Amino acid sequence: MKILIAEDxxxxxxxxxKTLEREGYEVIAxxxxxxxxxxxxxxxxxxxxxxxxxxxxxxxxxxxxxxRKRPELPYVHIVLLTSKGSxxxxxxxxxxxxxxxxxxxxxxxxxxxxxxxxxxxxxLEDRLVEARETMRFKATHDSLTSLFNRGVIVDLLARxxxxxxxxxxxxxVLLGDVDHFKNVNDTYGHGVGDEVLREIARRLLGxxxxxxxxxxYGGEEFLIVLNxxxxxxxxxxxxxxxxxxxxxPMQTTIGPLQITMSxxxxxxxxxxxxxxxxxxxxxxxxxxxxxxxxRNCCKIAKPQVLSGVLTEVIRDEVPRx
Amino acid sequence: MRPLDDCSTTPxxxxxxxxxxxxxxxxxxxxxxGIFKEQFPLLLRSLQDAVASEDMRGIEVTxxxxxxxxxxxxxxxxxxxxxxxxxxxxEQQQSGLKDALSALEGEGVGLLSELDAYMAESLR
Numbered sequence: 001m002k003i004l005i006a007e008d009x010x011x012x013x014x015x016x017x018k019t020l021e022r023e024g025y026e027v028i029a030x031x032x033x034x035x036x037x038x039x040x041x042x043x044x045x046x047x048x049x050x051x052x053x054x055x056x057x058x059x060x061x062x063x064x065x066x067x068r069k070r071p072e073l074p075y076v077h078i079v080l081l082t083s084k085g086s087x088x089x090x091x092x093x094x095x096x097x098x099x100x101x102x103x104x105x106x107x108x109x110x111x112x113x114x115x116x117x118x119x120x121x122x123x124l125e126d127r128l129v130e131a132r133e134t135m136r137f138k139a140t141h142d143s144l145t146s147l148f149n150r151g152v153i154v155d156l157l158a159r160x161x162x163x164x165x166x167x168x169x170x171x172x173v174l175l176g177d178v179d180h181f182k183n184v185n186d187t188y189g190h191g192v193g194d195e196v197l198r199e200i201a202r203r204l205l206g207x208x209x210x211x212x213x214x215x216x217y218g219g220e221e222f223l224i225v226l227n228x229x230x231x232x233x234x235x236x237x238x239x240x241x242x243x244x245x246x247x248x249p250m251q252t253t254i255g256p257l258q259i260t261m262s263x264x265x266x267x268x269x270x271x272x273x274x275x276x277x278x279x280x281x282x283x284x285x286x287x288x289x290x291x292x293x294x295r296n297c298c299k300i301a302k303p304q305v306l307s308g309v310l311t312e313v314i315r316d317e318v319p320r321x
Numbered sequence: 322m323r324p325l326d327d328c329s330t331t332p333x334x335x336x337x338x339x340x341x342x343x344x345x346x347x348x349x350x351x352x353x354x355g356i357f358k359e360q361f362p363l364l365l366r367s368l369q370d371a372v373a374s375e376d377m378r379g380i381e382v383t384x385x386x387x388x389x390x391x392x393x394x395x396x397x398x399x400x401x402x403x404x405x406x407x408x409x410x411x412e413q414q415q416s417g418l419k420d421a422l423s424a425l426e427g428e429g430v431g432l433l434s435e436l437d438a439y440m441a442e443s444l445r
Contacts, residue, residue, distance in 0.1 A: 009389045011356045015342070018349050054385050083388060105392040108342060 001119065002046035005029045006036035006063065007081070008055045012104075016050060016081075019108050023115075033058025037066045040076055047074060047122050048115060053082030053093065061096030068097035075125050077118035081106060142216040144194055145201035153215025153223045158276040160213070160225050164268050170230040173223070174238050175283045176204075176245075176263040179295040181220040188254050195252045196259055200245060207244045222261075223280075231267035238265045238298040246296055260296035262287060270303055331398040333428065334435050339395040347443055354436050357394055364390070365429060368406070372422050380410030380418070387425075391432075399428040 003025045007013040010031075017027045028046055030036050034057035039045060051060035058066070060080045067076055077100070080093045085103040093101050099121070100114055140152045148156065160171050178184075178200060185193040197220065204214045204222055217223040226237055242263055249256035264286030271279055286301035293299060343349045364387050371379030384407030391400035402425045409418050 009386050009393075010360055011353050011390050012393050014356060015349070015353060015393055018346070019344070022344065052389075054382070083385070083392065104389060105342075105395070108344060 001048065002026045002028060003115070004036060004039050004046040004049040004051075006031075006033060006049070006055060006060070007052040008032055009052070012052070019111065020050075020115075023112055025115075032056045033060065033063045036063045040067045041070060041073060045073065045076065047076055048118050049076055049078045050081055050115075051078060051098070053080055053084055053089075061093055061098070064093075064097035075122070077122055079114060079118065145198055145216050147201050147205070147222070148213060148215035150215065150217055150223075153213060153217060153225070154276060154280070156213045156215070157223065157225050157279070160227060161268060161274070161276055161279065165273060169228060170267060170269045172226040172229040172231070172234040172237060173266045173268065173279055173283050174226065174241065174263050174298075175217065175266075175280075175287045176222045176224065176241070176261045177287055177291070178220040178245075179260045179262055179291075184257065184259070188252070188257075192252050192254055192257075196250055196257065199250045199252075200259070200261070203244045204241065207241045229267075231269050234265050234267045235298060235300055238263050242296070242298055262290035262295045263298040264288070264290060264301060265298050266301040270301070331401060333396065333398050333431050334439075335395040335397050336439065342393070342395065350443075351440060353394065354440055357390065357436070358433065360390065361387075361429060361433075365426065368425075369422065371410075372418055375415065377410045377413050381407055382410075384410055394432075394436075396428075396432050399425060399432055402428055 001024075003020055005013060005016045005020070005027060007016060007029070008031050013029050013031065017029050020027050025048075026046075028039055030039060033051070033055045036049070036051060036055075037058065040049060040063070049063075051063050053060040055063075060082065064078055064080070067073065067078070078098045079100040079102055080096075080098040081102050081104060082089070082093070083104040084093075090101050099118065102111060102114060140149060141147065142149045147153075157173065163169065164171050178196070181193065181196070184196055197216075200222065201214070201216070204224060208214050208224060208226070211227050213225040213227070215223050224241065226234070229237055242261055245259060245261040249258050264283040266279060266283040266286060268274075268279070271282065274282075282301045282303070286299045289299040290297050339350070343353065364383055368380065368383045368387065370376075371383055384403050387403045388400055388407055391403060402421060406418065406421045406425065408414075409421065
């Protein structure tokens with residue numbers, strides 16, 4: 001484990017370094033408080049630090065305050081090491097953000113034991129962060145496919161609409177629906193249906209770029225936001241994604257299944273300043289058109305014609321997806 | 322005015338404590354003694370300059386650094402003397418300062434010779 005020693009006096013620094021190296025620590029030793037802050041503000045900073053109180057440039061409590069001002073940094077367990085042993089000094093040291101306090105001359109066994117306490121606290125902190133991240137993932141992702149869940153993908157779309165509006169940019173919104181998915185569930189069971197959905201998610205992610213957003217919008221519906229993708233490329237990208245699903249049969253426990261997807265395609269350039277609800281409604285209407293056109297195809301939403309066509313399609317009772 | 326504490330009965334060097342601190346690592350001890358022999362005269366000179374120019378903040382800061390160094394070397398007597406010098410600097414107490422500095426200079430000489438004798442003995 002990495003540990004930072006900040007101590008201006010060369011002999012103490014060397015003694016601490018050797019003592020801690022013997023304990024298996026990877027020691028970084030610096031001679032003033034400013035250098036200590038530099039080390040502790042790096043992304044791969046040591047999580048344990050042993051700081052002398054009186055140092056040039058910036059004292060130990062000053063280092064603590066600088067580090068604690070940056071909540072985005074990982075938690076660092078800081079032990080102040082000093083000959084200042086009065087009650088006021090101890091209080092001032094701890095109030096500055098130190099986690100522990102050791103009075104000089106230090107005893108090597110006590111020093112090591114206190115650092116082991118620090119390690120236990122860091123392990124506990126790591127477990128809490130891990131648990132929080134697991135909860136965060138569960139709250140934002142679909143448990144079956146691990147894609148963004150409906151709430152998150154809609155939020156991301158809303159954010160992207162704001163950004164494209166602000167920057168005069170464009171994005172493409174795709175709403176895909178697995179064709180005849182009910183038949184898969186009814187014929188082969190929900191377990192196979194789940195396998196299909198997981199494979200679709202994998203293929204959608206494989207077709208999207210790292211900065212695109214892919215989410216599960218509903219049962220067998222997927223919402224894809226292609227950032228910085230204007231209308232000239234919208235249809236071609238949608239076709240690539242459709243082909244990624246349709247071209248290779250999906251391997252399931254009951255054997256390969258030919259699965260297809262219909263997609264509605266909407267370029268935000270054609271829907272300037274539209275709210276997310278309107279975008280979702282109209283891309284859904286385009287998806288209806290794709291279903292009505294025989295499925296396994298993509299249809300582009302066109303604002304000027306969509307309402308009339310949709311009215312006709314709905315009147316003719318589009319088959320249920 | 323606080324009288325200068327009498328440190329004459331305190332040992333110059335607490336060798337057993339020092340060996341405990343370095344965990345009986347003679348090589349490390351030799352390295353630390355080397356650092357001490359290089360740094361101590363420089364810090365002592367800095368302290369002498371601060372005393373001569375009545376720079377009380379300088380006395381406190383240099384005294385503090387010396388105290389840390391001497392404590393780590395378990396040079397108990399010199400550490401006590403320099404602790405008094407540091408306190409005098411902090412409390413802006415001029416009287417007794419030169420006496421304390423003289424005492425420290427003497428203790429420094431004694432300490433260096435004791436360290437040299439120990440190192441020579443351990444090399445045999």
